[in-house]
Amino acid sequence: MKSKYSFAHASQLGNQRSCQRLNQRSKQQGLVMVFALLVLVSLTVLGIASVSSGLLQNKMAVSLQTQTLAFDAAEAAIAGVVFESEDSTVISDLVMIDPLTQARQNDALDMQNEALRCQDNESWINRRVTSGGLSIGAQHLEQGHYDTSPAIDSWSRTAYVREQACLGSSNVISGSHITCHVFVIKGCGQMEGSRSIVANSLTAAVLAPASQ
Template sequence: MKRQQGVVLVFALLVLLSLTIVGVSAVSSSLNQTKMAVSMQQSGMAFDAAESALAGVFFESEDEQILSDAARLDPLSEARQQPAFDPQVQTLRCSDVAWTDRKVTKDGLSSNTVHTVDAMYQDEVSAKSWSKTAFIREQACRGSSNVIGGSNLSCHVFAIRGCGQLSGHKTIVANTASAAVLAPAAN
């Protein structure tokens, strides 16, 4: 009988050990999933900031009040006055200072405003949102319209990089768009 009681004790200890291992692995897995969810949420917030920076460039470039004011330039016109960007040789980085810079803050986008104020995009998570715009080239416009082909217009091509970063994080999330704008051909 004593021998059987010892076997039951060993069996009970093995069951208890296996339940402990399963419990610890479940807690560990849960913690890892929580970390991944937080990381994805933060990455999503930074991406939203980058997307708003792209939208800010287009918003400001279509603002009739800025376009009609000779003293101010929209981001595309300002980028057009800088040296051309060669995507084969250069990289349009969020940290570059050479390219046209615009910022989006928690105050949002306003007509008749050149958005250069450096402030937080949102306070809840402390994120920043900014863009870099560079002129790439002037080229003949493609399309079926004879008006475009026969006129003194050309397409001015730009690269626009929207950038977003959460405070306390080294990683910058970026998204890039290109834009072609009808403009008078350079002579």
């Protein structure tokens, strides 16, 4: 009986040890699974962050390109006004009027209470620059895109501001009833489909006979 008891007791201890080993293995496997899940979640989060960062950088690059192209169009619009105002063919023509002369005939812009806005096409003198470029002996009023790929519009608003003594002028000019007529030229550029308008301004002073 004693040997049988010893054998049964040893068998019971062996079963307990086997169960303990199984429990330890199960715990180890569970920890490995949890660790693997944590690693997977971390990689997923990093992947999402990387994609989001890439999309943001791409959007910023596209926005910067749009702003640059629109600014070039605004600069071209200012250059168009200067070009036409210096065109001797337009100046000497009895029918065509250059934008500065046309603006001088309008009411002056009150810089304290008014703004020269790109969206206002009724109060000020308007010109456009298209993909056809600038032409001698022409008023640039035709419709069309400044560039077609992508489609960008280029236009200007010109306003007369005031008449003043010319700074740094000689006594000969000062005594000959010649004054400086000051104008503001605003160039505007906008890519088709974009809500934002990029603008730049130029203040120009032209020697001309005094109004009084």
